[in-house]
Amino acid sequence: MEIVFTVLILLMIVALSGVGLSLLPVKLPLPLIQIAIGAMLAWPGFRLHVTFDPELFMLLFIPPLLFADGWRIPKRELYLARRAVLMLALGLVFITVGALGYFLHWMIPAMPLPVAFALAAVLSPTDAVALTGIAGRNRIPANLMHILEGEALMNDASGLVALKFAIAAALTGVFSLHEAAISFVVISVGGLAIGAAISWIVTEIPARVLKFSEDDDPAAGVILTVLIPFAAYVISERAGCSGILAAVSAGMMMNIQSLRATIPSAVRVRMTSTWTMIEFVFNGMVFILLGLQLPHIIGRALIEAHQDGNAQVGLLIGYVIATVLALYALRFAWVYCLRWVASRSAAKVGIESAAPGLRTLALTTIGGVRGAVTLAGVLSLPVTLDNGAALAGRDLAIFIASAVILASLLIAVVGLPVVLRGAKRERNPHAAEERLARQRAAQAAIRAIDETHALLTDDMDETASARCADSTARVMDTYRLRLESLGDEEAPRVAARRSEIVETRLRMAALRAERAELLRLRTDQAINDETLNKLMREIDLSETAIVNRKRGMTA
Structure with a gap:
């Protein structure tokens, strides 16, 4: 009963955070508000503490969110930016694991090298959801946003695979670069293939077995799509492949399959609305859970350090600052090198290409926000070694990772508006x-x-x-x-636009009158709720089409 009560409370907070955002005098990013609410709920007086199970979190929250991201992200733009995405999602991750891992071990000698590599691995994945919530839509240039979203989709897998091998090295003391490289390819390709196959198989069922038509209730087909990311994740993990990449590829395949002529439009409409709701709820739950955990982790570590003296507290804060600076310095240097090489390659073929712009470099660097996957990864570090001894440096790694998450969010909240100031909105x-x-x-x-x-x-x-x-x-x-x-001709186009605007207003007025009359008929008991719902849905779909058309006219 307590679990049900906790879940209901969290759902209510997610809803209120979305509604309350418009009531604030100062516009703040929704993820930051949800983290702050979670931190307030972590106060002992509320008695609302949710135990963070990394495996359960990765199974319950990450697959549907990555599935929705894979479904939504433009495939053409992702393909065009494939080189930049791969260099960030793979190259930067492995550079970060190696360079930051050695740096952490040098800075904190008490932290074993495998644990330092594991901490660097969990700090390498970025969170595009938090970035979008902080920056807002259409603020960051579209081509750069596609790169950052593609990076976030892919580097979760590369970072967690690197974490897996770092944990194995910490437990066994053995690490083989050749074996790790082969395993990474198998795990990645296998995950992509399994996710795409599962999504294709499930979306073939309505066309060939269930034989849905426009007159059928699309609820069953929509439920199948909700189960796809979980099935892809679980089956891929059981097969020893990347469940994260499986969820991403399943979403991409679902986007392709949902546009087939055999999928009724009613199913597509219901799927879109369902997944919009799921994405909002799960995103909110993730950030609230993140806020619930951070005060306990960071506060407990600082209190324990304070008992050993103020110098120990300063040392912990120094570790976090140094880690954040090293993380951003690596990202800035890597992005600068990539853009410099790209400009040199373009110049060789006679294409004028300017040097990397400072605004673009700053956006790409600050846009590397860390989120819940980092916390889940670091909490998955084993407590003890195979011989029963405690894993040295685990608590310190958890503290540093949690503090870096908070620092990256605050840096993005403060830095992105400054960098974007004066930039033309696309x-x-x-x-x-x-x-x-x-x-x-x-x-x-x-x-x-x-x-x-x-x-x-x-x-x-x-x-x-x-x-x-x-x-x-x-x-x-x-x-x-x-x-x-x-x-192309100005006068006819202006006249046609005016006529279309008039027609749109007339249609909207007619639809509102229809809706009001239907509600009056239901109030007078002239029609029942079933008739009302059917006719209201027709009106809503017509109004949605007109509104979308109107947005296209004004874009």
Whole structure:
């Protein structure tokens, strides 16, 4: 009963944090607010302490979030930025593990080298969710944001694989670079393949077995999609592969499969709304759980150090500052080298390329925010060795990792607005191709209307044919008006835009009147709730289409 009560409290806090964000006089990032609320709830007087089980956390929270990220991230942009993403997600991770690991061991001799490598491994993954929440959407340039999101998707796997081998070295004292390299390739490729295969198999079921149609309730198909990331993660981990990459690849495959013609539109609409809710709830739970753990870990370590003298407290804080500086220095140097090499390569083929811009370097460096995966990874360090002896340096590693998470969030909260000050906000980086797509779609619709009209009027008499022509003209006028509003000539485009705005207002007024009348009929008991819900859903979908169309017009 206590567990149920705790879960309900956390869900209520997630909802209130989202609602309360708009009520604050100063706009703060939602992740920071949720961490702060979690930290307040960790106060002993609230008696709300959630034991953080790393394995349970990785199974319950990480797969659906990575699945949603893989589903949402633009595949074309990810492919175009593949070199930068791989160099950050793989190259920077391994550089960080090696360089930072040796640095930590040199700075803290009491921390064994394998434990230092393990700490460096858990500090290497970044958290794009926290970055988006802190920076806001469309603030960071789109191409850079795609790189940071792709890095965060991939470096969780590389960092945790490096952690696995560091823990094995700490427990056994044996490490083989050749074996680790081969295992990494097998684990990564296996995870990607398993996740994609599971997502493909599950999305084939509605088309070939369940045979869903537009009239069927899409709830069963949506539930199947909710289970995909967990199945991909568990099966991949049981097979000795990367469950994280399996969840990512399952999301990417789901994005491809969901666009097939055999998947009904009702299923796609329900899936989108369901996963939007899941992503919001799980993201909020992750940051609140993070806030619940940080005060206990950091506070306990500082109190124990204070008992040994103020000098020990200063030493702990010094360790954290030095680790943060080393982490950001490595990231800045690596990004600078990558951009310098890219500019030199472009110059050799005659393409003018400027030196790395300071704003871009700063955004990429500060954008390396650490999050819950880092905490889960460091808490998974074993307490004892195989011989029963305590693992030296474990508590200090947990303290440093927790403090670095908090420091990286605060640095991003303060630093990103400063770096982004004066930068032009991108309105729509894909406006040209969106306009072309709308034109081509409208032209295809007009051709289809013509062909369908010809088929329909074959067996009609003169009266029916005239009525069909009127209907065809009304439908076609919508697309002709749309083409005029997307044209190159100024005067017709402005006139068409004005007509479309008027039409939009009329349609929205009509839909609101429909909704009000339906509610009045339900209040008068003229219709029941089932009829109301069915008709209200039709109105809501029509209104959503109009709103989306309106946003496209103003973009």
